[in-house]
Amino acid sequence: MSGLRVLLFRLLEPLLRRKRERELGDEIESHLELLTEEHLRRGLSPEAARAAAKRDFGGVEQVQEAHRDQRGLPFADLFHQDLRFAVRLLVKDGWLTVVAAAALALGIGASNTVFTFVNAARLRGLPVDEPEGVLAIHRMDASGRPGGVSYTELEALRAEATTLEGTAAYQRSASTVTDAGLAAEQIRSLYISANAFRLLRVPPALGRDFLPEDDLPGAAPVVVLGEGVFRSRYAGDAKVLGSTIGVNGVETTVVGIMPDGFHFDYFADLWQPLAAMPGLTTDKRDAPQLRAFGRLAEGFELSEARAEIEGIDGRRKRERPESDRESRLTAAPFTGTISDDLMMPALLASVAFLLLIGCANVANLLLARSTHRAREIGIRTAIGATRFRILRQLFVESALLAGLAGAAGFGISLLGVHLFSNAVADIAKPYYLHWSMDGRVFLFFAAVCVATGILFGLAPALHLSRANLASLKASAARGARRWTRGLITVEVTLTLALLAGAVLMLRSFVTLYRLDDVVDTSDMTTMSLRLPNAKYGEPREWTAFFQSLEERFAGISAISAATTASTFPYAGAAARTLVVEGADPRPSTVSYLTIGSRYFDTLGFRLRHGRDFTDLDGSPGHEAAIVNELLAAAHFPNDNPIGKRIGLKVDAADPAWFTIVGIAPDIRQRNLAGPDPTVYLPFRSDPQPFAVLLVRGAGTDAVVPIVREEVRALDPELPLYGIMEMDQLLSQSRWPYRVFGVMLAVFASIALALSAVGLYAVVAHSVSQRVQEIGVRMALGAEARQVSWLVTRTTALPLFAGLVLGLTAALGVGKLLQSMLVQTSPTDPLTLLAIVVLLLAVSSIACWLPARRASRLDPVSALRHE
């Protein structure tokens, strides 16, 4: 009851403030007069009586302040006061506000940008219900690279895993769709387990998804279409449901349409049951060709599922001693595997550094100001402000600054996300990746703003609130210097670490660029072709088809060179286990390509040794192989590899043997960060119903219609797909280095600029504090050099401490980035020396500018300086 009254009373305060204030003044005045009269009656002089009255009454100001606290809503009221004061202060220190807010805004903007990516790529997960329960299951090889699982393993997981609600598998493919009256079309597709959609909890928009019986060998062929195909090819007409269409030459019933925007797993628009995959349950049972995923059963954690899966794998390995022992089956969050594992943490760390540098910088600027503030705060303390009150005032100032910086930083992050989206726009990415901000990003952003406000406000606040009028100036200056030195060290250390990361990444990018220069990519176009199973059942037919296609190209003048291959250069490759005849049986993994007869010609490769394949190679009795230099150097360091025999095998199968006939130059095939050992076989050694075409000629626009015509001449129902310029393909394979390298470089440049501004501010402040002292010294004959040293010496020691710590940090950064680096040593003395020199040069300029001003002071006016 009385609580309510008090609240009401206090709420009315803003309206009545002036009246109440006046009344209190009157009341106090009359009180003082009564007291004075009392003292007069005791015989004191009027002056003495008035003084005694004041003494008895106590501090009028304090009483008024306490009265105000009691009267209004103390927090809101004071906050309003603090805010007004803070705004005035920030406006007064215009340049300082701008520099401080800009420093923070850059840090906050960069953090929010990077967090937006991390959120989209890692945290948000699939756009399905309870995405955190969906796990990717893969076979991790000894070097930590994820690979596929086999059908047998899928069956084992289904039979034994109790931590999973279910396990599904899929393989990416491209399916040719044919209908009467419509052009044949190649559509990205998946072969996928019947239970997959239910595990994902995404029901079809129309019709049904797969039933368990659809996924049995010999089941009637069915297909589920994506919304995209449904709209574009069938005009959204639901009559297609239940009708039959040709899929890879097989009459197939359309049973369902998936909802708009669903393209699991990457950008598929058509799904067939896993059982429709050729050879799945027969000769390819043990091929690690499937991608698997599961959903956690109710009440289980990822770690439990992982342990169980690894346990199942371990048991199977013991039962089959011939199996690959170096790899292991494991599970990870589904979206945890889509991007490079290293880059996200590296970027997060670098923006955290940037943010810290920004905070250190602002703290330094505020500290530089604090020597002036010390006087003001000392006086406020003397007239009754509590330490809490001072701290709060300082934090309101910090919060205001953080708020300003946050607003600007948010703008910067919008721009950053926009730039990043553009930079990666043409990169194939999964359907659920949208670089958009959501609640989690906003939460992060708010947390960063609050945290920075506290972080940079802390040093000046703690330092200043201790000030008292007596020991004011000297102690304030001394304390501020200690903080400043520490902050400079932090700034320099972090900047050096960031610079090291950026330089290493950029050097890697340049190295990659140089490495990739072996292929002349100009005027080269790439495309893909798949022979439907129903029409082309025999390996003999595949070889014949691709051979006749190559022969047709040879006769066309607009095409200067063309070839088929199992995959593009730089675009990954199948892996095989290599054994060398008569050598150490320790197996190693190599990249494996089958190529058409003019592969090296078309790429513009000259073989280093030996010869190219002939039309005879690959036929029985002529098992020939070409290896790259890397492989030759690794396995035949002392002999000529030409004529030696090598065996290639998948898993535990017996190796197939080939004789080396040529040595090719190195390119990056399977490995992003540099060339890998590679074996090339003639296409006919291991025919596939699939090939990529590499065509060199008068540009993509001119070449594609010609190629299309030639393909149509062989088979009018075969669509070309995946048409892309080789340059484009190559730049895609380099994009992480380009994009992340540039991002790190931008962050490092910002860090460098911030550090320079920080150092400048510190030295400039040191000059302004010591103008009189400098005047005295100069009047007594100090030289310009001595004066410069006087003002820069405070920064010299922390600068060097920062350099030493920073070098250590740089080595650490290099170690962390090692697996991303391309022929670039993280401890390369030249790189380290270069960044130290750069940082030293920039810092020296930042210190030298204000120092020079100090050395040019006029001693007379300096002495008069107040």
Place this chain on the structure above:
Amino acid sequence: MAPKDSEVPYGTLDLMVLRTLESLGPLHGYGIARRIEQAAEGALALNQGTIYPALLRLEQKGWIASAWGTSENNRRARFYSITRSGRKQLEAESQSWGRTVAMVNRILENES
């Protein structure tokens, strides 16, 4: 070292103000402060100004009321008087205070 005049114990100023107003009727701030000092017989170091926030607090709670009037020296002054709920509060507080003092005394006697 001579014992210093003690500070006003926390929370007792309200009680003293209420008691003063109850026994003496409406008074201005000066009068209340004077009266409390007299009653304490110099044992209390009271900055007279500190009673104003206390008066405001009591008025906000509705335990006292105030009205403008004229002081002995013919100046405008605000006169405070105790309200009915103030009397009730004083009653309750006095009893609780008495109990507290008695308890503390008992403890002090037993321990020494």
